Amino acid sequence: MFSSPFITQPNSVSQIMLRVLLALIPGIALYVWYFGPAILVSITLASITALATEAAMLKLRKRPIKPFISDNTALLTAWLLALSIPPLAPWWLIVVGTAFAIAVSKHLYGGLGSNPFNPAMIGYAVLIISFPVHMTHWLTPHAMSGVELSFIEQLNYIFNGVLPNHLTLDAITMATALDTMKTQLHLGLSVTDIRDMPIYGHLAGKGSEIVAIGFAIGGLYLILTRIITWHLPVAYLAALFATAGIFHLVDPQHYVTPLFHWFSGAAMIGAFFILTDPVTSPTTVKGKFIFAIGAGVLTYLIRAFGGFPDGMAFATLLMNICVPLIDAYTQPKVFGKKGAGK
Amino acid sequence: MRTLFSFHGGVHPATHKAESTRTPITRAAIPSKLVIPLWQHVGNRSVPIVQVGDHVLKGQKIGRPEGKLSSAVHASTSGTVSAIDMQLVAHHSGLPDLCVTLIPDGKDEWVTHAGVDIAHTAPAELRHLLRKAGVVGLGGAVFPSDLKTDAHHHQMRTLVINGAECEPYITCDDMLMRERALDILHGAELLRELLQAEEVLIGIEDNKPEAIAAMQLAVTQAGYRKMEVLSVPTVYPSGGAKQLIRILTGIEVAAGVRSTEKGVQCFNVATAYSAWRALAHGEPLLSRIITVTGNVSHAQNFEVLIGTPLNELVALAGSQPDTTRHIMGGPMMGVDLPSGTVSVTKATNCIIASSPKLFPPPAPALPCIRCVRCADVCPADLQPQDLYWFAKSNNFGKAQEFNLADCIECGACAYVCPSNIPLVQYYRYAKSEIHARSVEKLAADKARERHDYRQFRIEREKTEKAQRLAQKERDAAAAKASFDANLAATENAQQQTINEAIERAKAQAVGTHALNTEALTPEQLAKIAAVDARRAKLHELAANAGADDEPPKS
Numbered sequence A: 001m002f003s004s005p006f007i008t009q010p011n012s013v014s015q016i017m018l019r020v021l022l023a024l025i026p027g028i029a030l031y032v033w034y035f036g037p038a039i040l041v042s043i044t045l046a047s048i049t050a051l052a053t054e055a056a057m058l059k060l061r062k063r064p065i066k067p068f069i070s071d072n073t074a075l076l077t078a079w080l081l082a083l084s085i086p087p088l089a090p091w092w093l094i095v096v097g098t099a100f101a102i103a104v105s106k107h108l109y110g111g112l113g114s115n116p117f118n119p120a121m122i123g124y125a126v127l128i129i130s131f132p133v134h135m136t137h138w139l140t141p142h143a144m145s146g147v148e149l150s151f152i153e154q155l156n157y158i159f160n161g162v163l164p165n166h167l168t169l170d171a172i173t174m175a176t177a178l179d180t181m182k183t184q185l186h187l188g189l190s191v192t193d194i195r196d197m198p199i200y201g202h203l204a205g206k207g208s209e210i211v212a213i214g215f216a217i218g219g220l221y222l223i224l225t226r227i228i229t230w231h232l233p234v235a236y237l238a239a240l241f242a243t244a245g246i247f248h249l250v251d252p253q254h255y256v257t258p259l260f261h262w263f264s265g266a267a268m269i270g271a272f273f274i275l276t277d278p279v280t281s282p283t284t285v286k287g288k289f290i291f292a293i294g295a296g297v298l299t300y301l302i303r304a305f306g307g308f309p310d311g312m313a314f315a316t317l318l319m320n321i322c323v324p325l326i327d328a329y330t331q332p333k334v335f336g337k338k339g340a341g342k
Numbered sequence B: 001m002r003t004l005f006s007f008h009g010g011v012h013p014a015t016h017k018a019e020s021t022r023t024p025i026t027r028a029a030i031p032s033k034l035v036i037p038l039w040q041h042v043g044n045r046s047v048p049i050v051q052v053g054d055h056v057l058k059g060q061k062i063g064r065p066e067g068k069l070s071s072a073v074h075a076s077t078s079g080t081v082s083a084i085d086m087q088l089v090a091h092h093s094g095l096p097d098l099c100v101t102l103i104p105d106g107k108d109e110w111v112t113h114a115g116v117d118i119a120h121t122a123p124a125e126l127r128h129l130l131r132k133a134g135v136v137g138l139g140g141a142v143f144p145s146d147l148k149t150d151a152h153h154h155q156m157r158t159l160v161i162n163g164a165e166c167e168p169y170i171t172c173d174d175m176l177m178r179e180r181a182l183d184i185l186h187g188a189e190l191l192r193e194l195l196q197a198e199e200v201l202i203g204i205e206d207n208k209p210e211a212i213a214a215m216q217l218a219v220t221q222a223g224y225r226k227m228e229v230l231s232v233p234t235v236y237p238s239g240g241a242k243q244l245i246r247i248l249t250g251i252e253v254a255a256g257v258r259s260t261e262k263g264v265q266c267f268n269v270a271t272a273y274s275a276w277r278a279l280a281h282g283e284p285l286l287s288r289i290i291t292v293t294g295n296v297s298h299a300q301n302f303e304v305l306i307g308t309p310l311n312e313l314v315a316l317a318g319s320q321p322d323t324t325r326h327i328m329g330g331p332m333m334g335v336d337l338p339s340g341t342v343s344v345t346k347a348t349n350c351i352i353a354s355s356p357k358l359f360p361p362p363a364p365a366l367p368c369i370r371c372v373r374c375a376d377v378c379p380a381d382l383q384p385q386d387l388y389w390f391a392k393s394n395n396f397g398k399a400q401e402f403n404l405a406d407c408i409e410c411g412a413c414a415y416v417c418p419s420n421i422p423l424v425q426y427y428r429y430a431k432s433e434i435h436a437r438s439v440e441k442l443a444a445d446k447a448r449e450r451h452d453y454r455q456f457r458i459e460r461e462k463t464e465k466a467q468r469l470a471q472k473e474r475d476a477a478a479a480k481a482s483f484d485a486n487l488a489a490t491e492n493a494q495q496q497t498i499n500e501a502i503e504r505a506k507a508q509a510v511g512t513h514a515l516n517t518e519a520l521t522p523e524q525l526a527k528i529a530a531v532d533a534r535r536a537k538l539h540e541l542a543a544n545a546g547a548d549d550e551p552p553k554s
Ligand code: SF4
Pocket: B367, B368, B369, B370, B371, B372, B373, B374, B375, B384, B385, B388, B413, B416, B417, B418, B419, B420, B421, B423
């Protein structure tokens, strides 16, 4: 059936998602630079799992496979999840997480466009609750540990759990900068003392702070090319900064600087790539602000006072729940009815 | 320098206007036959006043307006009426309608006609002349101009003349402004007089520098005061009446509000031109400028007699063998014509010969990903993604609540949607459903009244029977005269209540009847048929789009 408009802008879900994947590449490149190629293994594993699960679910749900599998959304979920978990984690961890994210949090909720929660964050949440120990083995940047696992050695560990004879897991992994900060504060050290520890760089964790900058650059590219709008990332980062700033001003020895929060953990990738998932974020501009500010404040509170190493994922999921409500209460006024006092 | 306003959203599709502006407007030859629809305007179909076999002259009235909201129809050239029957017409419903078929005699012989002294003619008389000349809005809305020039006692500040022509491919207004600027301005001045508007603002998109220059020069030549030609930024749909009014005056006219209430009225440049020709020269609306473009060898603008068959017109521009269909209007809001044999009407501003290469069929629709690209471009500040959801789930109440009525069907949302969802089709579907339901509801109300009355009658008969029975019993028990008298009194009182009730019911029935739901006119039947047809198409569409129809399981 033909009906106007007869022309469309040359864009598609698949192209949009491809651009988002491209925008992740600077961050990933820096990741490889500082931590070795293991992350590429988890990204590959996650991608294969995601595509296979997507195809299987589409088949089960009797949906056409081709248009959906080529929309690149499953790949994006896979990449985001892979980037959220330690690259040296055993291979099945990423496989289980990705399969769960795609099968349960995406397809059981109705597939593309209908899932209320960000699938990658659901995958992360399931993993951190079920396998908390495996989720803490983050790689130490090799510039610091002085040891560098070869790619083969990394593969051997991921798939067989075997390390070279002379090494222990502790020698090559560590807790994240955020996690260490939290544990050491509990042990009674001050922020200044902790920041002197070798794992910290100029802004936050050595290496990871640079990776975060890589993600921010990718995010700016997305804003400049109008794939995403600035509202969510800016409001999120501002809220995180403001909340962290207030605490830091009150007690700088207990509460680390806002910049540290920006460049630690998932804040940057979250601001530009996770919150901005259109399906699970509000549609109105006002709603976007509410959503992002809520997520920013929650991220901080969970980081500072909660039991998990990072707050981004749970903050996102909590705000995801509120989206229908936020949308309903932030409907803009239509043409001709502005200022009509609604 | 006047400050212009802007409206929310809008898109920038490739304009494709250069193709058809290389040659001046050409007068199209008199075709082999003219099929002139009697219903080319908003309102009631005009009534044929000629008979098969009649010889008519150019400009002779062949259809008289019926009722207040209607307009006249004329013979576009001299010739013989060969048929008055139902023919396919260029209309989005794709349904046949009553047409007068005229075989031209080739002489193009005018009926006697003359203009009036506009300055010394009463406004009411001028309006009547517009109606008699069949002048309607030529921007596509074809609303009778006589009614639009009535300000309804509102103080009119601005008359907006719409030369924006924002739709891609269409250049008929552009060429008209380049070549006949003075007549347009005379028409604008005339409309200003009728409306008693203070100022005239002529809005033209800045991608038409030649037209802007021509019009500005003409304003200086004509020396009209408080008349200004304004170049407005090129953004689709700046040529929507509401959008242009907003751009030029900052005033927003909501759905269901008459713009005159806000002190502004808007006419298309071609309408102004035709109004002038009608009043100053006595020429009824017999022809109009039409862009013929798309898949043709030399796209250009023609001055075409109303009723010219489409394929004869397209042939003048060089039809191509791979043309599969014709679009009337532009690619954003145009309609796919049911056949190449339909004839052009007053609403035809552009014909795009289309091939699968020119407008490839859309990719299969994916589910909405809530990216709000649609809301970002919606000139009516709507949330198209929500409206889509409501329309798809047949939640029409919600759709209305979210201001579906304000949707101008501009297509900007569907143009940007990365999921290729035919959003506007869903809105048209929802609107026609809402319309059909209100018609159905009226009919149902009427049926319920009838039912209630029947119930009431049955009840009444029962009571009467019971009363008669009781009376008999009582008669049998003790036939006392005093008793009878009493009873008669009760009965009287009851009868009176009943009579009153009947009167009430009758009065109600009359009230409902006035709404005309019982005896549907051909127009209404046609409308309902159109609605049904579209509904069927939409169900088909929904079934094909299928993939995303599963509601979220939560
Ligand atoms: S543009 Fe399409 S996919 Fe995006 S929100 Fe609108 S309807 Fe949904």
